[in-house]
Amino acid sequence: MDRRGFLQIAGALPLLHALPSKAGDITSIFGIRLWPAPDHTRIVLDLDSEVEYKLSKSGNPGKVILKLKRAQPVLSLDAVVKEDPRLKSVKTWSAQGGNQFVVEFVLLRGVEARSFVLPPNESYGHRLVLDLHNLESKVGVAKPDRQQKSGSRKRLTIAIDAGHGGEDPGAVGHKGTKEKRIVLSVARRLEKLISKESGMRAVMIRKGDYYVSLGGRIRKARKSGADLLISIHADGFKKKSAHGASVFVLSDKRASSEMARWMARRENRSDRIGGVDRKRESRGLAYALRDMERGANQKISVDLAGIILQELKKIGDLHGNRVHRASFAVLKAPDFPSMLVETGFITNPREERLLRTSAHQQKLANAMMKAVRQFAAKYPSLGGGKSVRTNASIKGREYRVKRGDTLSSISKKSGISLSNIRKLNPGLSDMLRIGQKIRIQ
Numbered sequence: 001m002d003r004r005g006f007l008q009i010a011g012a013l014p015l016l017h018a019l020p021s022k023a024g025d026i027t028s029i030f031g032i033r034l035w036p037a038p039d040h041t042r043i044v045l046d047l048d049s050e051v052e053y054k055l056s057k058s059g060n061p062g063k064v065i066l067k068l069k070r071a072q073p074v075l076s077l078d079a080v081v082k083e084d085p086r087l088k089s090v091k092t093w094s095a096q097g098g099n100q101f102v103v104e105f106v107l108l109r110g111v112e113a114r115s116f117v118l119p120p121n122e123s124y125g126h127r128l129v130l131d132l133h134n135l136e137s138k139v140g141v142a143k144p145d146r147q148q149k150s151g152s153r154k155r156l157t158i159a160i161d162a163g164h165g166g167e168d169p170g171a172v173g174h175k176g177t178k179e180k181r182i183v184l185s186v187a188r189r190l191e192k193l194i195s196k197e198s199g200m201r202a203v204m205i206r207k208g209d210y211y212v213s214l215g216g217r218i219r220k221a222r223k224s225g226a227d228l229l230i231s232i233h234a235d236g237f238k239k240k241s242a243h244g245a246s247v248f249v250l251s252d253k254r255a256s257s258e259m260a261r262w263m264a265r266r267e268n269r270s271d272r273i274g275g276v277d278r279k280r281e282s283r284g285l286a287y288a289l290r291d292m293e294r295g296a297n298q299k300i301s302v303d304l305a306g307i308i309l310q311e312l313k314k315i316g317d318l319h320g321n322r323v324h325r326a327s328f329a330v331l332k333a334p335d336f337p338s339m340l341v342e343t344g345f346i347t348n349p350r351e352e353r354l355l356r357t358s359a360h361q362q363k364l365a366n367a368m369m370k371a372v373r374q375f376a377a378k379y380p381s382l383g384g385g386k387s388v389r390t391n392a393s394i395k396g397r398e399y400r401v402k403r404g405d406t407l408s409s410i411s412k413k414s415g416i417s418l419s420n421i422r423k424l425n426p427g428l429s430d431m432l433r434i435g436q437k438i439r440i441q
């Protein structure tokens with residue numbers, strides 16, 4: 001075994017970077033970024049060319065071996081251990097006469113490693129991603145609503161989705177302001193406001209600087225029993241002059257304007273930048289997209305989007321006076337209303353300045369809070385009012401699935417909202433079997 005001491009690069013993660021160096025057909029590992037999230041850590045290796053690699057489990061529990069063909073780091077990988085809560089140790093060595101670079105990770109108990117490669121995009125070059133997942137992910141998923149007892153008041157659960165994060169900075173302003181930071185700050189302010197409201201609770205889709213796939217955002221909202229989802233952004237446009245806040249709802253067909261189409265394209269490419277394991281995600285996304293019977297929730301989405309727009313108008317400029325429609329992946333949940341708020345254009349110098357100030361961030365959060373309050377008063381059955389499950393005639397009932405049933409049709413027949421059916425049947429799939437029993441109380 002030929003052990004080498006690699007060049008130690010000073011500086012804190014997640015930005016360890018050396019200049020890529022190309023020696024023959026050896027792939028250089030020239031950067032490493034680390035994004036710890038509540039339920040996983042993402043380790044991203046920057047490579048200067050495509051690499052063949054293999055991730056395998058060793059006989060010892062917790063030990064995984066990453067073998068890269070004809071690769072060599074120009075920085076030390078050891079520092080990741082200190083920064084990562086899921087790693088016990090990392091060892092690296094060169095094998096096969098320098099033809100192979102081996103990294104041995106020892107993971108903490110209950111952590112599993114997955115890996116995949118990402119092709120270059122406009123932000124990064126070739127990348128090898130190692131995701132360390134908590135097997136029993138109890139952290140990060142919101143606890144079930146304890147107050148959700150039959151007959152008690154149901155709390156309105158609002159999923160707050162701060163756009164982008166981790167590998168994906170979102171739009172970047174002329175002063176270098178990153179969308180992912182601004183929107184997380186606005187989201188936290190809104191969370192704080194909601195948690196003070198009686199009859200409401202907030203669930204943060206991401207709580208820190210890490211990436212959650214677009215499908216993963218919907219799944220997390222659903223798992224935590226969301227009654228609605230608000231995705232917060234501050235995007236950019238090619239023209240500096242573009243300005244004003246806007247609110248979007250999903251459109252299956254055409255985007256409502258050229259700008260809306262552009263925005264949706266930008267937001268949807270998040271998964272390519274943030275890094276998504278295509279194979280795994282396609283399964284998850286199919287789940288989210290299958291049930292297209294979302295008519296009622298779509299109407300509610302448009303309604304709340306309109307209320308938010310009116311509140312935003314009171315605190316600043318709007319980009320157009322109506323709710324926009326476009327095909328955003330994060331809005332594709334059929335079972336709860338969702339909308340996307342573009343708080344302003346980070347590429348407009350005046351708005352970039354504003355978005356950086358805590359005063360404006362607070363105003364944005366206040367405006368959304370006011371809108372949510374109006375919404376809760378208008379749709380008491382979604383939350384905040386008496387739970388629909390207090391109806392005595394359906395107490396203790398189970399529904400047996402018949403031919404042609406969908407979750408939406410069962411929801412209509414039983415008068416139980418889709419999100420409540422999901423809360424009562426954890427892990428319920430959209431693929432129903434005839435004869436399957438579904439709890440509706």
Ligand SMILES: [Zn+2]
Pocket residue numbers: 163164170171179233234235267
């Ligand atoms: Zn965005």
